[in-house]
Amino acid sequence: MKKSRIGIIGVGPRGLTLLERIVANERQRPSGPIEVVLFDPNAPGAGCHDPAQAEFHLVNTVAGQLTLFADASVVEAGPVMEGPSFHQWLNQQSDIGAGNLIGGERASPDGYYGRGLFGRYLQWAFRYVCALAPSNVEIIVKAAEVLRAQREDDEAWVLETADAKIRVDYLFLTTGHTRPARPAAAHPAPGACATQVIDDPYPVQRNLESIRAGMAVAVEGMGLTSFDVIAELTLGRGGRFVTDAAGKRCYVRSGREPHVLLFSRSGIPLGARAVNQKGISNQYRARFLLLQHVRELRAARRLDFVEDVLPLLVADMEYAYCDAWLQEHRGAAAAAAFCASFAAAGASQRRALVERTLPEAERFSWERLAAPVPRTALASRQSFGQWLRWHLRGDVREARQGNLGSPLKAACDVLRDLRDNLRAAIEFGALTPASHRWVLSEFMPVMNRLAVGPPMSRISEMLALMEAGILEADFGPGAECVMPPAGGPMRLSAARWPGEAVEVDVLVRARISMHSPQDDASPLLRGLLSDGHARLFHNGDFHPGGIDIDRQHHWISRSGEVLGNAWALGIPVEGAKWCTFVVPRPGVNSTAIVDAGRAVAAMLDAVRRRDGVREPRVTRRLRSEAEASQYASLSGAL
Numbered sequence: 223m224k225k226s227r228i229g230i231i232g233v234g235p236r237g238l239t240l241l242e243r244i245v246a247n248e249r250q251r252p253s254g255p256i257e258v259v260l261f262d263p264n265a266p267g268a269g270c271h272d273p274a275q276a277e278f279h280l281v282n283t284v285a286g287q288l289t290l291f292a293d294a295s296v297v298e299a300g301p302v303m304e305g306p307s308f309h310q311w312l313n314q315q316s317d318i319g320a321g322n323l324i325g326g327e328r329a330s331p332d333g334y335y336g337r338g339l340f341g342r343y344l345q346w347a348f349r350y351v352c353a354l355a356p357s358n359v360e361i362i363v364k365a366a367e368v369l370r371a372q373r374e375d376d377e378a379w380v381l382e383t384a385d386a387k388i389r390v391d392y393l394f395l396t397t398g399h400t401r402p403a404r405p406a407a408a409h410p411a412p413g414a415c416a417t418q419v420i421d422d423p424y425p426v427q428r429n430l431e432s433i434r435a436g437m438a439v440a441v442e443g444m445g446l447t448s449f450d451v452i453a454e455l456t457l458g459r460g461g462r463f464v465t466d467a468a469g470k471r472c473y474v475r476s477g478r479e480p481h482v483l484l485f486s487r488s489g490i491p492l493g494a495r496a497v498n499q500k501g502i503s504n505q506y507r508a509r510f511l512l513l514q515h516v517r518e519l520r521a522a523r524r525l526d527f528v529e530d531v532l533p534l535l536v537a538d539m540e541y542a543y544c545d546a547w548l549q550e551h552r553g554a555a556a557a558a559a560f561c562a563s564f565a566a567a568g569a570s571q572r573r574a575l576v577e578r579t580l581p582e583a584e585r586f587s588w589e590r591l592a593a594p595v596p597r598t599a600l601a602s603r604q605s606f607g608q609w610l611r612w613h614l615r616g617d618v619r620e621a622r623q624g625n626l627g628s629p630l631k632a633a634c635d636v637l638r639d640l641r642d643n644l645r646a647a648i649e650f651g652a653l654t655p656a657s658h659r660w661v662l663s664e665f666m667p668v669m670n671r672l673a674v675g676p677p678m679s680r681i682s683e684m685l686a687l688m689e690a691g692i693l694e695a696d697f698g699p700g701a702e703c704v705m706p707p708a709g710g711p712m713r714l715s716a717a718r719w720p721g722e723a724v725e726v727d728v729l730v731r732a733r734i735s736m737h738s739p740q741d742d743a744s745p746l747l748r749g750l751l752s753d754g755h756a757r758l759f760h761n762g763d764f765h766p767g768g769i770d771i772d773r774q775h776h777w778i779s780r781s782g783e784v785l786g787n788a789w790a791l792g793i794p795v796e797g798a799k800w801c802t803f804v805v806p807r808p809g810v811n812s813t814a815i816v817d818a819g820r821a822v823a824a825m826l827d828a829v830r831r832r833d834g835v836r837e838p839r840v841t842r843r844l845r846s847e848a849e850a851s852q853y854a855s856l857s858g859a860l
Contacts, residue, residue, distance in 0.1 A: 225255040226829045229381055229390035231368045231746070232397035233262040234269020235805050236792035238290060238348055239815060240394055243822040245355045246292065246303035253829045257360045259388060261381065263367045267348035269398050271341035272425060278457045279337045279426070279450050282495060282676050285309035286331025286502040288340065289808045290347040292815050295503065299819025305350060307502075307808050308335075311343050332498040334677040364388070370749045377787055392825050395777075395790040399803075400744055402737040417705070417712035418728045422735075423447065426454040433728055435459075437480040440703045440714045443732040444484060444491040444695070449676045451732045452684070455480055456692060463683055471682040473690040482693045483714050483726060485701035488667065489606070490594065490613070491684065492675030494621040496631035503809025505639040506632075509565045510537040516646045527657045527665065531647045536588045537572065538640060541565065543586040543633035544576065546626060586633060592668045600698065603722045607696030614685050621678040637673035641801055642813060648800045650773065655762035662766055697722070703729050736796065739769055747794070754780035755788075759797040768797030775821045787828065789821040 228244070230237045237260065244258060260266055265273075271281075281288065291305035306314055312329035323329075323339060352361050366383035371393065373379055379393045401422060423429050424447075433439055433455065441448050457463075460476030484491075511534040519525055541564055548557035560579060564572055576585055599609035620628040625635040647653070648661060675681075687693035700717035703726060712729060716722035739747040740758060750756040750769070757780045759770040770778040775789045792814075796802045799817075806812035 223254045223833055225257055226253070226392065226833070227257045227259060227390045228392045228394070228825065229259050229261065229379065229388070230394045230396060231261045231371075231381070232269075232395065232792075233260045233266035233348070233363075234271075234396070234398045235267075235290065235344060236269075236398060236802075236814065236818070237262070237394070237396040238267050238269075238344060238351070239806065239818040240396060240791070240822060241348070241361070242290060242292075242303065242305075242351050243300055243815070243818045244826075245351050245359060247300045247822060247826055248359050249303065249354065249356050250301045252356060252358045253826050254833045255358050255360075256829070257362060259362045259364060259390060261364045261366060261368045261383070263365060265345055265365075266363055267344035267346075268341035269344065270424070271337045271344060273338050273341035273345060275336075275338045275341075275425065276427065276454075276458060277336035277338055278453050280334045280677055280680070281337050281340050282334070282446055282674065283805070283807075284332045284498045285312060285329055285335055287498075287807045288343075289806050289812075290344065291806075291808075292812075292819070293808055295809045295811045296815050296819070297811060299816045300823055303354065305347065308340060308343050309333075311346065312339070315346075331502060334495075334679070367744065367746075369745050371746065371755065372753070373755055373785075379788070391787065392828070393788045394821070394825075395788070395794050396792050397744075397746070398793050399734060400742050400747075400793070402735050402741045403743045417726060420728065420730045423451050423454075423730050423732055426450055427458065430454050430458075430730070433480050435478045435480060437727040438483060438725060439480045439728045439730060440483045440485065440712070440726040441730045441732050442485060442703060444486040444488070445670065445733065446492065446674075446676060447734055448484060448486075448491070448732040449680050451730055452482060452484070452687070452693065453680075455482060456683075456687060461692075463686060471686045473683070473686040473692065475690060475692070479692050480728075482687070483697070483724060484693060484695040485697040485703070485714060487700060488671065489695075489697065489699040489701065490610070490671065491681070491695070492671050493634065493673075494617050494678040494681040495675055496621040496623070496625040496628055496635065497678070499624040499626040500635075503807070505810060506538070506542055506636045508538055508640055508643055509541055510534040511640055511643045511647075513643050513646055516643060520647065520652045524654045525647055525652055525657065527647070527653055527661050531644070532665075533569070535636070535640065535644070537569075539588065539633040539636045540572070540576070540586040542636050543629045544580065546629040546632040547580060547584060550627070550629070586629070591634070591672060595699065600718055603696055603698065603716055603719050606698045606718075607694075610696060611685060611688060614681055618678060618681050618685075621681070634672040637669050641804075642811075645800050645813065650798055651761040653761070655764040658761045658766055659764050736767055738765060738767055739794065750777075751780075755785070756780075756790075759795070761797075766797040768793075768795045768799070771795050771798050774824055775817060776824075787825075789825070791817055791821060 230240055286307060286309040288308040292299055292302050309329050309331045312323055315323055355361055368381045368383055370382040371379055379390050381388050381390060404421060420429055441451050456479055459478040461479055462474050464472050464474055466472055519530055525531060545557050545561050548560050563575055567575060599606050620630045625631050697716045698718045703712055703714045705712050711725045713723045714726050740751055742748055756769045756777050758765055759768045769790060771790055772778060772784050775791055777785045777788045777790055779785060792802045806814045
């Protein structure tokens, strides 16, 4: 029987999930001899979660809601091969004497831990999966970047690295976050003071090491990357946070910090993640943005997000808000009665019901969430700074109440819990091109700010840094860092208040690039496009990003041919798909695992058809955590 060779380009969490699905399937139903060749210049598993980074760089998801393994909730993705979640792994490693990972304490499922630790979990998961591979599956790691992929006349692929050409029968593209090609830097004009520009802060310790104490450092962006930059320039420079007798968070300088100037388009950082009160897999269940309703709508026509989707989403958010508010103020019975009436009512009846029940100042408002800055705060830079500190303190208070206890945070968490329903309304060109453009430019920044922010501790720390004089973030919406036309140093200017500008020594662009594959720094994606093996995804005249795929994740070539032996998952298809960067969560039928499972099932069906495999032989499956611990010790700890 001919050996089938499978290539996986990129072995971060998405590529690792593919490998896990291959092994799980082959343990239960062997397809004949298989060789899986993994291509990644870095150690397989971790992806962007560098195991060597400092532990003060935190994952923004609680440990119990991160996993690499399928479970009983996952449907249409193949057999379950049990494995520990991140939280379980942290405690298992201590149990088997693998080291003191978190200071001698037991890991909490609701705790936020270092991304370096999560990277070590992913690397461990790679070894665990390899240890469970049946004898017919050989796994080969190529520590190299694939520079080119050429399709042969017999439809096999030849993958070129710097020092080899490797032929594979089936190919998966899971390259994750990549860097855009950068234009050649312009030379400063004679007499001009050159400002250092750091386009990509990762890895932060290395890329920010040239920043010296006392420098003015403008940080563009107020998302998750900016919190990594701030942590590196403070905690990474020897500073520390302490809590005083009154419970207030304070910063103790080391003297090695620069002066950080934070700005963004909105002028507001991402909101704090609330204390988790939902356990591992509990989620808000839609009452209005129902999955079946979305599917029926899109079967009839293309959708307009503002008209067709947003009102239903806002109704669900208001339901969660009112439920939490009434639980707090009037008890469970009153909340249950109100919610039953609210769910059964039309839009105008719901409005009247809310007006009869909640005081005006306490009611839910999507408009306030989307645009929270009051006009009075924009009177001056000083006014905005005062408002921003008030806003951040309020955000911390709400986060402490929890994602069920705080009405505001309960509503915001709906955005995260209903991502699959939103996917159904967005993916594969479900929206009109104009509406799709609006979702990415207007809705996504608001959603990210409300639902996928940093742990609460980061916002408390931001306030402490402001009080310590280390951080300024009062430049308001639309601030810009520009080089004056006449030359001289770069200046950070507050767009709202002419004359409010400061000179900067360093500009750090703290944003994750979501560039088009045609602009990628690696020749691989550009080559696939130029050779016609892939094409950009377009929704009408709008290119939201990514390459074109069908619903089984097969590539679509320039000529429109569906390539039956090539698949792409994750960031390379962020355009046809939506929110592909999330890590699987236990107990919620994770989309990332489902997509991987379906693609692997299609690939293995093709292998079996080619080799004429008809009678499957069922092999032993991993059944218990006790057995998992045996394999954990076999594959070793990191």
